């Protein structure tokens with residue numbers, strides 16, 4: 001079982017032209033990270049899930065996201081960037097959504113699509129054809145979870161959707177820690193900053 005350092009070293013060795021959805025998905029399946037090697041990057045918060053930067057380069061960034069039981073991401077997408085996820089600790093659901101229609105004024109209509117479950121044996125990636133999703137540490141899982149997210153390329157904004165309001169908007173993204181150190185507390189001014197709400201993904 002590779003350490004997180006070994007996992008990063010292997011990712012860095014993948015040439016940019018080969019950094020494709022299937023190739024990186026295969027890498028995630030073949031390289032399950034040793035949870036013990038993640039310890040310094042894990043910061044759980046009772047009020048929101050946390051985004052913890054582990055590595056950032058020109059081609060990709062790697063985050064550990066820490067979820068208490070019952071914490072959810074907002075519905076969001078990654079603005080055309082690729083995203084791969086693995087769950088070395090616990091279990092998480094991914095709820096996908098289909099975009100029925102939208103305009104460029106912040107209106108949208110979404111329909112829930114498939115839901116899948118990720119755990120240490122089952123990583124996942126965001127389908128480029130259907131990129132709108134939410135990640136949920138469902139209360140019935142009854143445990144913390146940590147997911148690893150590879151984003152290519154790195155980016156600092158995403159679109160957040162409120163399906164019940166038929167609305168979407170862009171939010172800036174923040175790190176709760178960088179390279180194992182807490183960042184100054186970021187204030188989340190976006191609408192609905194309930195646990196695991198806007199400004200995160």
Ligand SMILES: [Fe+2]
Nearest residue numbers: 076083133201
């Ligand atoms: Fe996501």
